[in-house]
Every structure is written in structure tokens, then in C-alpha cells.
């Protein structure tokens with residue numbers, strides 16, 4: 001359900017807009033307000049996905065409403081409704097954060113398109129805020145090994161630049177974590193961080209996912225849609241598992257990197273984007289280049305800075321800290337007391353032949369906490385702590 005607030009003093013316009021929206025989709029739930037003051041009361045007390053707001057109104061005009069919404073609920077897109085005399089004002093409201101404007105009398109197609117686009121954008125913003133919360137809570141980088149220290153130094157040095165970074169390393173070693181820190185510590189942290197798992201998207205869909213498409217570009221393209229590059233504008237795009245991307249998508253990504261421009265699938269209109277690219281892979285890209293699966297020119301564009309995340313077996317000295325950290329987190333998640341691991345238990349864990357996977361270590365710690373005694377001993381580890 002998309003909740004739309006309609007702030008408009010002219011009853012006839014309210015009626016027309018409400019009718020168009022309600023008839024367009026059962027998903028649109030429209031609430032009406034007769035002026036800015038009433039509208040703002042509603043904004044403060046309820047959650048809306050979109051606000052349509054007239055510019056000229058008594059008591060509190062549209063520009064004041066827009067400014068107030070930006071202060072209290074900046075994530076809600078606001079579309080201005082402009083009359084004959086205030087088209088200039090409408091254009092100017094875009095500079096102070098209006099999503100778009102429509103003119104009176106409302107044109108059906110333009111109205112519905114704008115509403116759809118604004119609702120799409122809202123979803124992205126909400127997702128981004130959710131991810132950011134997750135980042136600060138769940139993205140600690142534990143470890144004092146030389147390898148982790150080196151990675152942290154690299155992050156400090158390159159985060160605030162716009163340099164592209166390629167992160168390599170086996171699965172579950174913390175590549176995504178590094179990417180998140182690069183974004184969080186950069187000047188782009190106020191902008192979005194958009195993640196794309198290139199391996200999870202079928203090759204025929206990846207271009208449209210990354211660059212968007214226009215209506216009719218292919219059979220299921222029933223409306224215009226922005227892609228991840230556009231969504232990441234002024235922020236960072238994280239291309240995870242880039243080694244799995246098709247050659248045709250690689251060519252398009254290369255163009256985006258060379259020219260800072262993209263075009264939606266099915267359109268030849270260029271769209272300028274300001275996006276920092278961070279990529280990661282567990283593949284040996286040099287080998288992929290030799291086998292003609294990966295473009296060498298793209299590799300050089302991406303790997304301006306290379307951060308290699310080593311497997312856990314090469315930084316076993318971090319295991320005690322990681323066990324302690326996971327034990328704490330798991331206790332919090334399960335609402336139980338933290339369990340202590342004896343020195344012998346840690347020693348046995350360190351002897352485990354870790355193939356490099358921190359995710360796997362976390363699972364083992366969780367299993368031990370569930371199955372072991374009040375204190376986790378080496379016996380517990382021998383019984384329940386094997387890798388599989």
C-alpha cells in the first residue's frame with residue numbers, strides 16, 4: 001500500500017487528483033488536506049510515502065510545506081502542483097528538494113509517471129537508510145593482525161578520495177565489510193551505497209538492473225525504471241562478484257566509468273551520473289582476462305587501488321578476538337549471557353584448518369554456544385566445533 005497525502009485548497013482539483021490516483025491502483029491510499037497547516041499536522045502524525053502539494057495556498061504555502069517536510073521527514077518525496085502563475089516557483093522548488101512538479105490542470109500520464117517514479121525513489125531511500133543502520137551496528141572490523149591493520153590503513157588513506165577500489169579475497173573473508181567502510185568513511189557517506197551482487201542476477205537482466213530501462217525496451221518492461229547506477233548518484237555503487245558479470249554488461253560498465261554517463265536499456269539518451277565504484281571478486285581476474293572472460297581495460301579501470309583480504313588461515317592470531325566478538329553478538333541476539341571460551345578451546349579452534357571464511361567461524365561459535373556447556377572447553381570444540 002502506498003500512502004499519498006494530497007495538500008490542495010481547491011476542492012475540484014483535490015477531487016480530480018484523488019479520483020485519478022484511486023482509479024489507477026488499489027495500492028494507492030489517498031488522504032486529503034485542505035491547506036498546508038492541516039497537511040503538516042498529518043505529516044507529523046502519520047507515515048506517508050508521497051506528498052502532492054499545491055504551491056499557492058492560504059495559511060501556509062507549498063514552499064513552506066516543502067521546507068517543513070524536509071526538516072521533519074526528509075525521506076518523503078514531495079511533488080509540487082503548480083498553477084498558471086507559479087511555474088517559476090515550481091521549477092525553483094526542485095532546487096530546495098522537491099522531487100518534481102506537475103501543472104494544473106493535471107495531465108494524466110505525467111501525473112501517474114511522476115507518482116510512480118517518486119514512490120520508486122522513496123523505496124530506495126528507505127532501503128538505503130535501513131542499510132546505513134545495519135552498517136553502523138553490524139559492520140565492525142575486528143582483528144589486530146598485520147593484514148587487518150594494513151587493510152584499515154588502506155581504508156583510511158583511500159576512503160575520502162574518489163579512487164576506484166577492487167577488493168579481492170576468498171568468500172566470507174570480509175570484502176563487503178571493506179566496501180562498506182570505504183563508503184562510510186568517505187565524503188559520499190551521506191549519499192546512497194547501492195549494492196549489486198552481479199553473480200545473483202541473470203546475465204540477460206544485469207544491464208537493465210544496472211542502467212535501468214525505458215518502457216517497451218523488452219517484453220516485461222512495462223514502465224520506465226531507473227537502474228542502480230542512477231540510484232547510487234552522489235554515492236557509491238558496490239559491484240560484488242564482478243568477475244561473474246557478462247562481457248556485454250562489462251562493456252557498458254566500462255563506458256559508465258570512462259564517461260560518467262549511462263543510458264537506460266532501450267534509450268540512447270545519456271544520463272550523467274556521479275558515482276564512485278567499488279568492486280569485489282573472489283575470482284582471479286588475471287586468469288579470467290587470459291581466458292577472455294574479463295576485459296583487461298575494465299580491470300585497469302577498476303583496480304586503481306587493490307585491497308586484498310587474506311583468508312583467516314593467514315591471520316589466525318585474530319581468532320581469539322573474533323571468537324570473543326561473535327560470542328558477545330550471539331549472546332545479545334539470543335538474549336542470553338555471553339559464554340566464555342577457555343584458552344584450550346581457543347587453541348583447538350586456532351588449529352582448525354580454516355579455509356578463510358569468517359562467516360564459517362561465526363557459525364562454529366554459534367553452534368558451540370548452543371550445544372556446549374556454560375563454559376566452552378576444548379572438549380566442546382572437539383565434539384561440536386569441526387568445520388562442517
Ligand SMILES: Nc1ncnc2c1ncn2[C@@H]1O[C@H](COP(=O)(O)OP(=O)(O)OP(=O)(O)O)[C@@H](O)[C@H]1O
Pocket residue numbers: 138139140141142143169170171172173174175176177178240282358359
Ligand atoms: N574482520 C572482521 N570482523 C568482524 N566481522 C567480520 C570481519 N570480516 C568479516 N566479518 C563478518 O563475516 C561475514 C562475512 O563477511 P563479508 O560478507 O564481508 O565477506 P565477503 O568476503 O564479502 O563474502 P562473499 O565473498 O561471500 O560475499 C559478515 O557477517 C561480516 O560482518
